[in-house]
Amino acid sequence: MTAQQRRLGDAALLTHGGARRILQMLDCEGEEARIVGGAVRNALLGEPFSEIDIATTALPDEIVRRAQSANLRSVPTGIEHGTVTLLVDGTPYEVTTLREDVETYGRKAKVAFGRDWRRDAERRDFTINALSLSRDGVVHDYVGGLADLDARRVRFIGDAAARIAEDYLRILRFFRFYAAYGEGEPDAAALHACIEGRAGLRGLSRERVRMEMLKLLRARRAVASVRLMTEAGLLTGILGGIAYLAAFERFTAIEVQCGASADAIRRLGALAVYVDEDATRLFERLRLSNAEHERLHSMAAQWWRIDAGMPAQAARALLYRLGPVRYADRLMLGWSRSPQGPDDSRWLALAGLPARWQTPTFPLAAADLIARGLGKGPALGAALREAEAAWIAADFPSDPAAIAAIADAAVTKHQA
Known part of the structure; x- marks a missing residue:
C-alpha cells in the first residue's frame, strides 16, 4: 500500500452483478479496467450509489468486440469520446476509454485516448471524484482525493480557475458537491475561483442549471451551501x-x-x-x-x-x-x-x-342530478359544482339522506 492507495472494506461495489461481469471481461488480456467516479466515492463513505461507471485502457472498438463475445449489448452513446454503454440484464453501465487532454478551450477539449490512469484522473473536476477502484479492491488516488474525502473537503483538481474556465457549470457543481459531501469551511481557492468566474454562469443552458440546482437542493447540507452561494453573490443571478x-x-x-x-x-x-x-x-x-x-x-x-x-x-x-x-x-x-x-x-x-x-370521493354525478329532472347543459355543470361545494362545506357527509338533500337543493336552484 502507498499513500495513494486504500483498500475498500466493503466489497459490495465490486460484487455488483453487472459491474463484476464487465470488469472480468475488460480487466484481462493486456487491458485494465476499474470502477471510477461517484460510485467509488460513495462506497468509501458508506453511502448508496445509483450508477456505476467504468474506465478502461481498451479502445472503444475493443470494448464493443469483447461485449459481443460476452453476449452483451453495446450502445455507442459517445463513442467518438470513448464512451460505450453496455447493458447487463437491462441495467446500463457507461464504459469509457482512458483519455488525456491534448488541448482545451472552454467546454470543448481535444482529447486523445491513453493508458495513463493518472492523466485520466487529472482531467476530472474534483479530487473526490477522481478515485478509481481496481478488481483487487484497491482504491487508487492520484490527486489527493482520499485525504479530501476524509476531511469532507471539496477541492478542484489543479488550478481551480482553469478547471472552471473549461466548463462554468463546475461553479454550480462545486456548491452541489459541497452541499452533499462537504463539512466545515469551503475550500478557499475553490470559492474564490467560483466568485471570479461567476459571469460565465450566464452562458450556461437553463437545463444544465436546473439539473444542478435541483440536485443541490436535495443534498443534506443544502442550507449551508445556499447560504454560501448567497454570500458569494451567486444565488440572486441564478434565481x-x-x-x-x-x-x-x-x-x-x-x-x-x-x-x-x-x-x-x-x-x-x-x-x-x-x-x-x-x-x-x-x-x-x-x-x-x-x-x-x-x-x-x-x-x-x-x-x-x-x-x-x-x-x-x-x-x-x-x-x-x-x-x-x-x-x-x-x-x-x-x-x-x-x-x-x-x-x-x-x-x-x-x-x-x-x-x-x-x-373521500364525491358521491354525486351528473346522472344523479339528471334523474332529479335537471336537463343537460351549462346549468348541469354549475349545479354539480355547487353540490360538491355544499358537500365540502358540510364536512363530507356520507349519510344518504344528507347527500340527497344536497342534490335536491342544487337541482332546485338551477332548474329553469
Whole structure:
C-alpha cells in the first residue's frame, strides 16, 4: 500500500452483478479496467450509489468486440469520446476509454485516448471524484482525493480557475458537491475561483442549471451551501429574485419534524417563492417542467391563509382540493413563514392529517342530478359544482339522506 492507495472494506461495489461481469471481461488480456467516479466515492463513505461507471485502457472498438463475445449489448452513446454503454440484464453501465487532454478551450477539449490512469484522473473536476477502484479492491488516488474525502473537503483538481474556465457549470457543481459531501469551511481557492468566474454562469443552458440546482437542493447540507452561494453573490443571478434564507432553514427543520424527504421542488418553493410571479419566473429561468411549475404555482396560492389555528374542517377541505402532495407543499410553506417553530404541536397535527384521514370521493354525478329532472347543459355543470361545494362545506357527509338533500337543493336552484 502507498499513500495513494486504500483498500475498500466493503466489497459490495465490486460484487455488483453487472459491474463484476464487465470488469472480468475488460480487466484481462493486456487491458485494465476499474470502477471510477461517484460510485467509488460513495462506497468509501458508506453511502448508496445509483450508477456505476467504468474506465478502461481498451479502445472503444475493443470494448464493443469483447461485449459481443460476452453476449452483451453495446450502445455507442459517445463513442467518438470513448464512451460505450453496455447493458447487463437491462441495467446500463457507461464504459469509457482512458483519455488525456491534448488541448482545451472552454467546454470543448481535444482529447486523445491513453493508458495513463493518472492523466485520466487529472482531467476530472474534483479530487473526490477522481478515485478509481481496481478488481483487487484497491482504491487508487492520484490527486489527493482520499485525504479530501476524509476531511469532507471539496477541492478542484489543479488550478481551480482553469478547471472552471473549461466548463462554468463546475461553479454550480462545486456548491452541489459541497452541499452533499462537504463539512466545515469551503475550500478557499475553490470559492474564490467560483466568485471570479461567476459571469460565465450566464452562458450556461437553463437545463444544465436546473439539473444542478435541483440536485443541490436535495443534498443534506443544502442550507449551508445556499447560504454560501448567497454570500458569494451567486444565488440572486441564478434565481433572478430574492432568496428567503431564514424561512428555507426553518423549512428543512420542519421536514425533519414531519419525517418528510428532501423534495427539490418543494425546497425551491420554500427558498424562492412568495407570490405567483415568482413561480413563473423560476419556471422560465430554470426551464422547469409544467408539472414542476404547477406545484410552485400551487404553493404560491394563498399560503399565508394557512395558520396553526386552522380549523380541522378547513384543513380537510384543503386536503381534498389539493391532494396530499400539494397540501403538504402549501402547508409546510406557510408553517416555515409563521411565528411558530418546527416543533409546534398544532402545525404537526395539520401536517399529519393525510396519514389520519382518507379523502373521500364525491358521491354525486351528473346522472344523479339528471334523474332529479335537471336537463343537460351549462346549468348541469354549475349545479354539480355547487353540490360538491355544499358537500365540502358540510364536512363530507356520507349519510344518504344528507347527500340527497344536497342534490335536491342544487337541482332546485338551477332548474329553469
